[in-house]
Each structure stands twice: as C-alpha cells, then as structure tokens.
Amino acid sequence: MLETALRIFARDGFHNADVQVIADEAGVGKGTVYRHFGNKQELFLANSAHCMQMVDAFVRNRVGDEEKAAKLIAEVGPIAVLKKIAMACAEFYQKYPETVEIMIYERAEFRGSVPAHLMFRSETRNGIDELIKAGIAAGAIRHVNVNEATNAYGDLIFGSVINGCLAGAKAKLVRRMEHAIDIFLNGLAGDQA
Amino acid sequence: MLETALRIFARDGFHNADVQVIADEAGVGKGTVYRHFGNKQELFLANSAHCMQMVDAFVRNRVGDEEKAAKLIAEVGPIAVLKKIAMACAEFYQKYPETVEIMIYERAEFRGSVPAHLMFRSETRNGIDELIKAGIAAGAIRHVNVNEATNAYGDLIFGSVINGCLAGAKAKLVRRMEHAIDIFLNGLAGDQA
Amino acid sequence: MLETALRIFARDGFHNADVQVIADEAGVGKGTVYRHFGNKQELFLANSAHCMQMVDAFVRNRVGDEEKAAKLIAEVGPIAVLKKIAMACAEFYQKYPETVEIMIYERAEFRGSVPAHLMFRSETRNGIDELIKAGIAAGAIRHVNVNEATNAYGDLIFGSVINGCLAGAKAKLVRRMEHAIDIFLNGLAGDQA
Amino acid sequence: MLETALRIFARDGFHNADVQVIADEAGVGKGTVYRHFGNKQELFLANSAHCMQMVDAFVRNRVGDEEKAAKLIAEVGPIAVLKKIAMACAEFYQKYPETVEIMIYERAEFRGSVPAHLMFRSETRNGIDELIKAGIAAGAIRHVNVNEATNAYGDLIFGSVINGCLAGAKAKLVRRMEHAIDIFLNGLAGDQA
DNA sequence: CATGAATGAGTTTTCATTCAT
DNA sequence: TATGAATGAAAACTCATTCAT
Numbered sequence: 001m002l003e004t005a006l007r008i009f010a011r012d013g014f015h016n017a018d019v020q021v022i023a024d025e026a027g028v029g030k031g032t033v034y035r036h037f038g039n040k041q042e043l044f045l046a047n048s049a050h051c052m053q054m055v056d057a058f059v060r061n062r063v064g065d066e067e068k069a070a071k072l073i074a075e076v077g078p079i080a081v082l083k084k085i086a087m088a089c090a091e092f093y094q095k096y097p098e099t100v101e102i103m104i105y106e107r108a109e110f111r112g113s114v115p116a117h118l119m120f121r122s123e124t125r126n127g128i129d130e131l132i133k134a135g136i137a138a139g140a141i142r143h144v145n146v147n148e149a150t151n152a153y154g155d156l157i158f159g160s161v162i163n164g165c166l167a168g169a170k171a172k173l174v175r176r177m178e179h180a181i182d183i184f185l186n187g188l189a190g191d192q193a
Numbered sequence: 194m195l196e197t198a199l200r201i202f203a204r205d206g207f208h209n210a211d212v213q214v215i216a217d218e219a220g221v222g223k224g225t226v227y228r229h230f231g232n233k234q235e236l237f238l239a240n241s242a243h244c245m246q247m248v249d250a251f252v253r254n255r256v257g258d259e260e261k262a263a264k265l266i267a268e269v270g271p272i273a274v275l276k277k278i279a280m281a282c283a284e285f286y287q288k289y290p291e292t293v294e295i296m297i298y299e300r301a302e303f304r305g306s307v308p309a310h311l312m313f314r315s316e317t318r319n320g321i322d323e324l325i326k327a328g329i330a331a332g333a334i335r336h337v338n339v340n341e342a343t344n345a346y347g348d349l350i351f352g353s354v355i356n357g358c359l360a361g362a363k364a365k366l367v368r369r370m371e372h373a374i375d376i377f378l379n380g381l382a383g384d385q386a
Numbered sequence: 387m388l389e390t391a392l393r394i395f396a397r398d399g400f401h402n403a404d405v406q407v408i409a410d411e412a413g414v415g416k417g418t419v420y421r422h423f424g425n426k427q428e429l430f431l432a433n434s435a436h437c438m439q440m441v442d443a444f445v446r447n448r449v450g451d452e453e454k455a456a457k458l459i460a461e462v463g464p465i466a467v468l469k470k471i472a473m474a475c476a477e478f479y480q481k482y483p484e485t486v487e488i489m490i491y492e493r494a495e496f497r498g499s500v501p502a503h504l505m506f507r508s509e510t511r512n513g514i515d516e517l518i519k520a521g522i523a524a525g526a527i528r529h530v531n532v533n534e535a536t537n538a539y540g541d542l543i544f545g546s547v548i549n550g551c552l553a554g555a556k557a558k559l560v561r562r563m564e565h566a567i568d569i570f571l572n573g574l575a576g577d578q579a
Numbered sequence: 580m581l582e583t584a585l586r587i588f589a590r591d592g593f594h595n596a597d598v599q600v601i602a603d604e605a606g607v608g609k610g611t612v613y614r615h616f617g618n619k620q621e622l623f624l625a626n627s628a629h630c631m632q633m634v635d636a637f638v639r640n641r642v643g644d645e646e647k648a649a650k651l652i653a654e655v656g657p658i659a660v661l662k663k664i665a666m667a668c669a670e671f672y673q674k675y676p677e678t679v680e681i682m683i684y685e686r687a688e689f690r691g692s693v694p695a696h697l698m699f700r701s702e703t704r705n706g707i708d709e710l711i712k713a714g715i716a717a718g719a720i721r722h723v724n725v726n727e728a729t730n731a732y733g734d735l736i737f738g739s740v741i742n743g744c745l746a747g748a749k750a751k752l753v754r755r756m757e758h759a760i761d762i763f764l765n766g767l768a769g770d771q772a
Numbered sequence: 773c774a775t776g777a778a779t780g781a782g783t784t785t786t787c788a789t790t791c792a793t
Numbered sequence: 794t795a796t797g798a799a800t801g802a803a804a805a806c807t808c809a810t811t812c813a814t
Contacts, residue, residue: 013301013302014208015207015208018782018783018784019783019784019785020783020784023801028799028800029799029801030784030785030800030801031785031786031787031798031799031800031801032798032800034784034786035798035799035800039784040783040784040785079381079382082381101301104297104300104301105301107297107301107355108206108294108297108298108300108301108302109206111359112359119356120356132381135383136383139383140382140383141381141382141383142379142381142382144372144375144376144381145372148372148373149372149376149381151353151356151369151372151373152349152353152369152372152373152376152377153381154352154356155349155352155355155356155357155373156345156348156349156352156373156377157352158355158356159347159348159349159350159351159352159353159355160344160345160348160352162348162352162355163312163313163344163347164344164348166304166305175341176341176344176345176348179337179338179341179342179344179345180341180344180345180348180349182337183337183342183377183380184345184349184376184377184380185380185381185382186335186380187376187377187378187379187380187381187382188272188275188325188334188335188337188342188346188377188378189272189333189334189335189378189379189380190328190329190332190333190335211807211808211809212809212810213776213808213809216776221775222774222775222776223775223776223809223810224773224774224775224776224810224811224812225773225774225775227810227811228773228774228775232809232810233808233809233810399687399688400594401593401594404803404804405804405805406804406805409780414778414779415778415779415780416779416780416805416806417777417778417779417780417806417807417808418777418778418779420806421777421778421779425805425806426804426805426806465767468767487687490683490686490687491687493683493687493741494592494680494683494686494688495592495687497745498745505742506742518767521769522769525769526768526769527769528765528766528767528768528769530758530761530762530767531758534754534755534758534759535758535767537739537742537743537755537758538735538739538755538758538762538763539767540742541735541738541739541741541742541743541755541759542731542735542738542759542763543738544738544741544742545733545734545735545736545737545739545741546731546734548686548734548737548738549698549699549730549733549734549737550730550734552690552691561727562727562730562731565723565724565727565728565730566730566731566735568723569723569728569731569763570735570762570766570767571766571767571768572721572766572768573721573762573764573765573766573767573768574658574661574711574720574721574723574728574732574764574766575658575719575720575721575764575766576714576718576719576720576721576722597787598787598788598789599787599788599797602796602797607795607796608796608797609788609789609796609797610789610790610791610794610795610796610797611794611795611796613788613789613790614794614796618788618789619787619788619789
C-alpha cells in the first residue's frame with residue numbers, strides 16, 4: 001500500500017495522484033487507505049518519511065553503524081568516508097529514482113515539513129559535522145567553517161541527485177556524483193591557481 | 194499580471210494557486226488572463242521562463258556580455274569568474290526568493306520542461322564549458338572532465354539555492370554560497386590529505 | 387433556484403437533500419448554486435430566512451402595517467387581532483406546507499440560528515407584547531405576565547402548525563388553529579370551574 | 580448503550596451522529612450495535628420509543644395508573660389534572676433536555692413514524708379525550724370539540740417544550756409551562772372581553 | 773477586447789454496513 | 794456472540810475553462 005502510493009505519487013505528483021488510483025492499484029478499498037493514513041497529505045508524508053528511512057538504512061549499511069564507522073574513518077580517513085557516503089546516496093537514488101520525485105514534491109508542497117533527504121536530518125548533519133571536525137583536527141581537512149561545510153556537502157549531493165535523476169539521465173547519477181564529489185573534495189582549481 | 198502570478202504561484206504552489214485570485218490581485222478579469230496565456234499551465238511556464246530571464250540578466254549584468262566577460266576572465270582568471278557567477282546567482286535568489294519556489298515547482302510539476310534555472314540552459318552550460326576548458330588550458334583548473342565539472346558546478350549552485358532559501362534561512366544564501374563555492378573551487382581536503 | 391431548494395429541502399430534509407438534485411431541478415449547474423450561496427448550509431439558511439419573510443409578509447398583509455394595525459385593534463379589540471394573526475399563520479402554512487418542514491429542519495439542525503418562525507423574531511414578539519399590554523390596560527385581557535403570555539401564544543401557534551401539518555393532516559390546519567386559539571383566548575374551563 | 584446513543588443523537592443529530600462514536604462511548608464494538616439494532620435508523624427509533632416510554636412513566640408516576648387517576652380526577656377535577664399532566668411533562672423535559680432533541684429529530688427526519696411525544700400516542704390521546712369528555716359532562720369544561728381540544732392541549736405542550744428547551748432557556752421550561760397552561764385553561768381574555 | 777457568471781468534471785472525504793475471525 | 798478492519802457508495806465542494814455580453 002505504501003509502495004503503491006510511492007509509485008503513484010512519484011509518477012503523478014502529489015496533486016495529480018488520485019487516492020482512488022492508489023487504492024485500486026494496491027488492491028484495497030479507498031476507505032482502507034483513509035483508515036490507515038487519515039488523509040492524502042498524511043499518506044504522502046508517510047511516504048516521505050519512509051523514503052528517508054530507506055536512504056538512511058542504505059547508507060548506514062554501506063558505512064556501518066557507530067563503531068564500524070569510527071573504525072572506517074580511522075582506516076581510510078574522513079575524506080574517503082565523505083566520498084563513500086555521497087556515493088552511497090548516488091547508488092540509492094539511481095536504484096530508486098521514484099524517491100527523488102517524492103523528495104522534490106515534499107520540498108515543493110510541504111516545504112520540508114518532514115525531512116525527505118538524508119541531509120535535512122539533524123542526526124545526519126551532526127554526524128557529518130563530527131566527521132569534518134575530526135578531519136580538521138587531524139589535518140586531513142582544511143580549516144573551514146564546519147557548519148557551512150556540512151551545508152555545502154549536503155547541497156552538492158542534493159543538487160546532483162535532483163539534476164542527475166531528471167528523465168533521461170537516471171542511469172548516470174553514480175558517475176555524476178563521482179565527478180562532483182571529487183571536485184568538491186580536491187578542488188576545481190589547479191596547482192598554479 | 195505576470196508579477197502577480199509569480200507572487201501567487203510562489204506562495205501557493207502551482208495547484209493551490211487559484212487563477213481567480215491571480216486575476217483579482219492583478220486587477221484584471223479572469224478571462225483576460227486566459228486571453229493572454231491560454232491556460233494555467235502556460236501562465237506558469239511563462240513565469241518560469243521569465244524567472245530564468247531575470248537571473249540571466251542579473252548575472253550578465255554582473256559578469257558582462259561576451260567581450261566584457263572575456264576581458265574579465267583575462268583579468269582575474271576563470272576561477273574568480275566561476276565564483277563571481279555563483280555569487281551573482283546567490284545574490285539574485287536571496288533578493289527574489291519567490292523565484293526559487295517557482296523553480297522548484299517547475300521541476301516538481303513539469304520536470305524541467307522549461308529550464309527555470311540558469312544551469313539548465315544550454316547556452317549557459319556552453320559558456321561554463323568554455324570557461325572551464327580555457328581554465329584547464331591555462332593551467333588554472335585541474336584536468337577534469339569538462340562536462341561533468343559543469344554539472345557539478347551547476348548542482349552545487351542549485352542545491353545551495355534550494356536549501357538556502359528554505360523558510361528561515363532566506364537571508365543567508367549569499368554567505369552559504371560563498372562557503373560552498375570556496376570549498377568547491379579549492380577543495381575540502383587539507384594539504385596533507 | 388431558491389424555490390427549487392425549498393421544495394427539495396422540504397421533501398428530503400437538509401442532509402438527504404443532494405445539492406446536485408437541487409441544481410438539476412433548478413436547471414442550473416451545481417457550481418452556480420455554490421457561487422450564489424457558498425455552501426449547502428448557507429443555501430438552507432437562505433431558505434429559512436426567506437420562509438420567515440414570506441409568513442411575515444402574509445400576516446402583515448392580513449393585519450396591516452402599523453397604522454392599519456392600530457386602527458384594527460381599536461375597531462375589533464386585541465383579542466380579535468390575536469386571533470386574526472394566528473389564523474393568518476394557519477392559512478399561510480396550510481397553503482405552503484413545505485415551509486413548515488423547513489422550519490422544523492432549521493430547529494433540528496441549526497437550533498434556531500436563524501429565526502424560521504414568526505414568533506422567534508424579536509420584532510414580532512415586541513408587537514405581540516405591545517398588543518397584550520394594551521389589552522390588559524383596556525381590561526380586555528387578564529392581568530397576566532406579558533412576556534410569558536407571548537411565549538404561550540407563540541408556543542401554541544408553533545405546536546399547532548407543526549402537528550397540524552404532519553402528513554395527512556395538512557388540509558386541516560386552519561380548522562385546528564381555530565379551535566386551539568379559541569380555547570387559548572377564552573379558556574378551556576367552564577363557568578363553574 | 581441506548582443511553583449513550585441518546586446522548587450522542589441529542590448532541591449531534593441523527594445524521595451527524597457517528598455510529599462508531601456511539602459504539603466507542605458505550606464501550607462496545609460497532610458490530611455489536613448493529614447486531615442489536617439492525618441499522619442506524621432502528622437504533623434511533625429505539626431511542627425515540629424509549630424516550631416516549633420515559634415521559635409516559637414519569638407522567639404516570641405523577642398522576643397515577645388508571646384507578647388512582649380516576650380517584651384524582653374525582654378529587655381535584657379534570658382541569659387540575661390537565662394542569663398536572665402538563666406540568667409533569669415540563670418537569671420531565673427540563674430534567675432530560677436531550678429527549679427534546681430526539682423528539683425534534685424524530686419529527687424532522689422520520690415525520691412521526693414512531694410517536695416520540697406523549698401527545699402523539701393514541702393511548703394518551705384517548706385518555707385526554709376521556710378526561711375532557713368527563714369534564715364537559717361535569718360542567719367543568721366548556722362545550723368544546725373534544726378531539727380538537729385534545730389537539731390544542733397537545734400542541735401547546737409540544738410548542739412549550741420545544742421552544743422552552745432552546746439553548747439558554749432550558750432551566751425555565753417549568754415556569755413557561757405554568758403560565759402557558761394557566762392561560763390555556765382559564766383563557767387570556769378578561770371578564771369584560 | 774475585456775469580462776465574469778455559469779459550468780461540471782474531478783477529487784477528497786465520510787461513514788453506514790458487512791463479515792471473517 | 795462480539796468485534797472492528799475493510800469497504801465503496803454517496804456527496805460536498807473546487808476551480809479551470811468557456812463564452813455571451
């Protein structure tokens with residue numbers, strides 16, 4: 001039911017999606033949808049939240065939970081971990097492009113009332129903040145404003161995902177992200193700049 | 194009339210905007226709106242296009258047209274120009290945050306049928322491509338894939354604008370962009386990375 | 387349109403009435419109904435108010451406006467005028483039984499938010515109050531509590547109208563009222579009571 | 580369960596009452612309500628009938644059953660008994676104002692399919708008829724049309740109850756009825772009329 | 773040309789009723 | 794027998810679009 005809603009919302013958008021269609025394709029009565037979610041908006045927001053949990057789980061699976069992540073950072077360094085996270089996002093969204101559409105509708109219709117993107121989640125932000133702080137302390141990262149660096153990192157990922165999943169470009173998000181994150185980490189400027 | 198529509202669409206979104214309200218606030222009859230734009234979608238798309246022309250004009254005014262731009266590049270170098278363009282965008286969107294909303298609705302509802310962002314415009318892309326190519330030739334920019342670098346540049350600007358204009362953060366887009374573009378150009382990684 | 391609504395509301399009741407049906411039978415689009423009345427409740431309340439104006443006009447036509455009424459009272463006395471008013475009501479409701487149903491729905495659904503009966507209208511009440519006061523002064527009416535007497539008078543009329551217009555009894559309201567008002571004015575008790 | 584239904588129906592009206600709410604507040608499953616009453620209408624009608632039994636019992640308790648009533652009539656006379664009955668009604672409805680609302684909805688939605696008011700019950704009517712007949716025979720009551728007098732008596736009680744229980748006036752029904760029935764029995768007109 | 777009243781297709785939402793457990 | 798999740802018919806209401814004035 002949530003999966004059907006996800007598909008329909010992603011395909012038609014919030015307003016053009018007809019709850020009747022969602023119910024039909026989910027093989028349940030319309031009343032059942034309303035019984036479970038209360039109204040169309042709640043149904044959509046439940047989708048939004050679900051999407052976010054999915055990215056979160058996907059990325060965590062790549063990077064590891066707490067201890068594993070700490071170990072990874074020690075092994076490969078914060079820069080490599082930042083790259084790993086970005087690439088995990090790219091993989092996820094390339095695999096589930098519908099979630100990108102949900103994210104956009106969420107921003108468009110509800111202006112971020114529920115965070116639909118990993119980087120809008122305070123927990124995630126804190127993690128990135130810590131990572132960057134540690135990187136700076138270790139000399140692996142330049143002396144940048146941590147908060148703004150996290151913003152920039154999130155903005156790049158967000159922008160790449162949104163623009164890399166426009167119709168026709170869907171299959172190339174991973175590659176797009178790879179180049180983008182490389183420039184972000186190492187800089188566009190040449191040595192003599 | 195277009196300005197009123199811009200305001201209403203930005204405030205209410207495409208579907209929630211009522212053509213009657215736009216007509217009323219513009220001080221014209223509803224029929225007049227339809228006479229001029231054909232239908233609601235065209236009205237919105239006209240707005241989208243108009244927004245793009247406004248950013249375009251604003252940035253051009255900052256950077257200069259053709260010859261002036263060439264001169265500027267020669268003077269300050271391609272890296273500085275890339276920064277100048279990004280900052281011009283930030284200034285513009287901070288000044289006219291409604292256009293950000295239009296851009297998002299355009300992406301959400303019409304999936305980019307009309308480019309509503311500077312970086313979605315092929316003409317702009319070509320300019321950036323040339324700029325980067327020249328920078329590489331001059332050694333000011335690393336040997337990156339030009340097309341992907343342009344993508345990354347656009348994605349970062351897009352992401353910063355969208356996320357920097359969420360309610361509450363509107364006044365800080367310029368600062369946000371400044372940090373973001375600095376990292377993008379010079380890299381997040383420290384010397385010993 | 388109002389007349390059609392009156393008929394349908396009277397026939398089906400507030401909730402069972404379908405605005406679509408009203409629109410159809412009135413020969414207009416449903417949107418037109420909503421354009422004019424805002425919503426179903428307003429449409430109904432407009433009916434209520436209209437009914438009251440109709441009774442009011444009918445009774446005034448029988449009794450006369452201000453001066454004429456004063457003249458009539460002087461001629462036939464307050465008791466006869468009270469009877470005349472009650473009979474005018476009976477005649478009206480026997481002629482337009484649908485208005486009785488409206489009155490009941492108004493009381494049931496909206497608990498008298500708009501006075502739907504003549505006797506619920508403060509203007510009318512004041513008139514009756516004056517009439518009774520004058521009657522008492524002239525010795526034609528017993529020394530009763532004026533306010534309560536007006537209540538009682540209104541209650542009797544209301545009760546007779548409601549119960550006299552139940553299905554099957556519609557044609558007999560005038561006769562029913564005649565007996566009722568006679569008892570009310572002259573008393574049920576016999577001389578030796 | 581019936582008591583809960585009574586409360587909800589009185590508060591919300593027939594259509595606005597939600598069977599789910601009734602079931603919830605009664606602490607039973609919705610299915611149980613349907614098992615017992617068949618459908619919403621039957622549930623309401625059962626309430627109606629129950630209300631009538633309650634007034635009936637209340638009044639009978641005041642006046643006495645058959646023999647007692649006969650004795651009472653002999654003692655105080657038919658006029659006093661008519662007053663006693665009316666006052667008993669007033670007391671009852673002032674004490675249980677929800678039953679008034681039920682009565683109105685019954686009249687509005689079902690047009691008296693089940694008598695919800697004492698005076699709509701043929702048994703009661705017969706009793707009043709007898710009382711009046713006896714009163715006439717004894718000279719305590721004027722030579723009126725018995726059937727119409729019973730009508731008038733019922734109409735006055737009905738009107739007083741309905742109008743005396745509108746929001747705000749609930750506490751004053753007894754007083755209202757006292758004045759009304761006094762006028763009804765003794766007449767509004769003064770001696771010289 | 774401009775207008776705005778009329779329209780009705782399209783959607784959301786509710787809730788009485790059923791029936792498998 | 795009691796339950797309450799599932800259902801879908803029914804209705805209110807909106808608003809883009811048209812077209813007569």
